[in-house]
Amino acid sequence: MTLNFDQLHELLMIPGVAGMKFTASDFFQLERLVTLHPDHIFYNGSDEMLLSGLSAGADGGIGTTYNFQPDRMLEIYRLYHEGKPGEALEVQRKANEIIAAVLKYGVMPACKELLKIGGLDYGTCRKPFRPLSDEFKAMLAEDAKANLGENFMIR
Numbered sequence: 001m002t003l004n005f006d007q008l009h010e011l012l013m014i015p016g017v018a019g020m021k022f023t024a025s026d027f028f029q030l031e032r033l034v035t036l037h038p039d040h041i042f043y044n045g046s047d048e049m050l051l052s053g054l055s056a057g058a059d060g061g062i063g064t065t066y067n068f069q070p071d072r073m074l075e076i077y078r079l080y081h082e083g084k085p086g087e088a089l090e091v092q093r094k095a096n097e098i099i100a101a102v103l104k105y106g107v108m109p110a111c112k113e114l115l116k117i118g119g120l121d122y123g124t125c126r127k128p129f130r131p132l133s134d135e136f137k138a139m140l141a142e143d144a145k146a147n148l149g150e151n152f153m154i155r
């Protein structure tokens with residue numbers, strides 16, 4: 001179920017609600033909510049659109065792929081706030097290359113595999129997620145090498 005603007009606005013009016021993670025791609029709606037609720041905190045939830053969310057007024061982002069490419073996501077945030085949106089866009093484009101690979105193989109299984117490749121083995125996903133085939137694991141490892149570097153490691 002997707003909440004409409006009026007429902008989100010009403011939710012933000014509830015005492016004790018301090019903000020939200022905004023995962024829609026309607027950045028007009030995000031900008032309007034930020035403008036109407038300047039005392040609230042807004043996090044962008046779409047990894048592939050962190051820069052767009054920041055441009056619409058989000059305070060930051062929360063995303064699954066941040067777990068294996070935190071440096072890139074922090075670089076987007078830093079560059080945006082330094083007034084370098086063009087440079088931030090270039091980093092977002094690099095981040096989106098590995099995000100596209102993750103989407104191709106299945107977000108949760110691929111993210112767990114990338115964490116494993118990076119040195120953090122959290123096992124496989126529970127059902128209903130299917131484990132990655134050996135073929136997909138090899139292809140994902142190549143995508144990781146091409147997009148994250150030869151020896152990327154989680155810090």
